[in-house]
Amino acid sequence: MNKLTQLLTLPGNGVHTVHTARERKEKLIEALFGTKDTAKARAIWEKNIDSLSSDRPLVIGIPSDNGGGIQRGANWGPLAIRGELLREKNEFLDVGDVRVIPHLLHDKYLNEKTIRDCRKALYGKVVKLPVSPLSIAEEAVNEIYKKAPEARILGFGGDHSTSYPLVKEWLLSRSDKKKAGILHFDAHTDLLEERLGIDLCFGTWTFQILKFLKSRDHLLQIGIRSSGKTKTHWKKNVGIEQIWASEVAKDGADKTLKRIVKHFKRLGVEELYVSFDIDALDEKFAAATGTPEKEGLLPTDCAAILRLLSRDFKITGADLMEVAPFVLPEGVEPRDQKSSLTVAGDIARLLLEILRK
Numbered sequence: 001m002n003k004l005t006q007l008l009t010l011p012g013n014g015v016h017t018v019h020t021a022r023e024r025k026e027k028l029i030e031a032l033f034g035t036k037d038t039a040k041a042r043a044i045w046e047k048n049i050d051s052l053s054s055d056r057p058l059v060i061g062i063p064s065d066n067g068g069g070i071q072r073g074a075n076w077g078p079l080a081i082r083g084e085l086l087r088e089k090n091e092f093l094d095v096g097d098v099r100v101i102p103h104l105l106h107d108k109y110l111n112e113k114t115i116r117d118c119r120k121a122l123y124g125k126v127v128k129l130p131v132s133p134l135s136i137a138e139e140a141v142n143e144i145y146k147k148a149p150e151a152r153i154l155g156f157g158g159d160h161s162t163s164y165p166l167v168k169e170w171l172l173s174r175s176d177k178k179k180a181g182i183l184h185f186d187a188h189t190d191l192l193e194e195r196l197g198i199d200l201c202f203g204t205w206t207f208q209i210l211k212f213l214k215s216r217d218h219l220l221q222i223g224i225r226s227s228g229k230t231k232t233h234w235k236k237n238v239g240i241e242q243i244w245a246s247e248v249a250k251d252g253a254d255k256t257l258k259r260i261v262k263h264f265k266r267l268g269v270e271e272l273y274v275s276f277d278i279d280a281l282d283e284k285f286a287a288a289t290g291t292p293e294k295e296g297l298l299p300t301d302c303a304a305i306l307r308l309l310s311r312d313f314k315i316t317g318a319d320l321m322e323v324a325p326f327v328l329p330e331g332v333e334p335r336d337q338k339s340s341l342t343v344a345g346d347i348a349r350l351l352l353e354i355l356r357k
Helices: 003-007 022-033 038-050 074-084 086-091 112-123 133-147 160-173 205-212 231-238 245-266 299-312 334-355
Strands: 058-062 093-098 153-157 180-185 219-224 241-244 271-277 314-321
Touching: 003 038, 003 133, 022 038, 022 074, 022 086, 038 093, 058 074, 058 133, 058 160, 074 086, 074 153, 074 314, 074 334, 086 334, 093 133, 133 160, 153 160, 153 334, 160 180, 160 205, 160 271, 160 314, 205 219, 219 245, 231 241, 241 245, 245 299, 271 299, 271 334, 299 314, 299 334, 314 334
Parallel strands: 058 093, 058 153, 153 314, 180 219, 180 271, 219 241, 271 314
Antiparallel strands: none
8 A cells, every 4th residue: 555645635634524524525525536426536546646746736734733722723724725726726736634633743742552542543453654643744745755856845734833744854855955945934933942841833843943954044034023032032042034024014025035035045045945824914814813913914025025036946845824714813804714715825826836837
C-alpha cells in the first residue's frame, strides 16, 4: 500500500465525523472527482497519489485546531477554502487531508500505549506510522518531497501550528538553505518559546522553526500589530526582522515591497516560502478566524506585494492558516463572516497562481 494513502485521506475528510457536515464533504468529493461514490472517488485519488509529480501545485489539508488556544474552529478551514477553489480544480492536484485525531497534537507528547491504541484506530492495525496531526503531516510532506523533489505544496490549515511541519519539511528539502527564506504574514509574532509548557502550538511554531533556518534573519514577518513586546524587542532578543501593519499603512505596498526585496537580496535569498495567517488582514476582511485584529493589512496590498515579489524570487511553498468558517466572533456580522471566506479564497487562488510560475 502507498504510504501516503495511509497517512492521508480524501480531501475534506480529515475532520472525523459520522453525520455532521457530511453533505459538505460529499459536495467537495463530487466536484473534485466527478462522483458521489466514495469508493470510486478513493480509487481516482489513489491513482493520483501513485502518479505524483511536480507538474502543478499540490494542495494538502491539515484540519487540526488542537494547537490553537483562543477560539477553535480552524479545523474546518481546509474544507471551506477548497470550496472557494472549485473553479480552479484543474489547476492543482489535491493530495487530500492529514488524518486527524482531534485530541492530539504531536506524537512526542504521547506515551507508547496511547500511540499504539491510536494507530489501531487510525490504520486498523498497529503499524509504525505517526498518529498526531503534526507528526503525520511531517511524514506525509517528507514522503511527497521524496516522490517529487520539486513539488510546490500549498497547505491549508488548521491553526497556525500546522505550518510547522509544512515549513520544516520545505526547509529540510532545500539543498541550499542559504538561499531559502520565509515571509510570514500575521497579526501576531508566534515567537513564544513555549506556551503553558507546550513548545509546538499556534503561538510558538515560528520560534521553533528558526532552528532549521540558515540564520534567523532569513525569516521576515509582515502585518504584526498584536504583540506584548515591541518591534525592537523581537529584533534585539530574537533576531527577527518585522514590518508592522502600521508601517505598511503608512508606506504603502510599493515601498513595503522594496523593503522586503532589499532584505532578502542582501542575504542572498533566492527562494521563498509564504506562510499566511488570515488574521494578518484587517478584521473587516478576516472575520471568520479565532483572533481577528483591527488595523490590519488590506487584501489589495497583500496581493500586490505577493505578485510583484514572485518576479524577484521563486516562491515554491506556501500555506493559508486560521480560516475558521463557522466562527462568528463577538461584534461580527454574519455577512462579514461569509465575505471573509471569499477573501480567503482569493488569497488561496493568488498563492496557487504564484506557485504555478
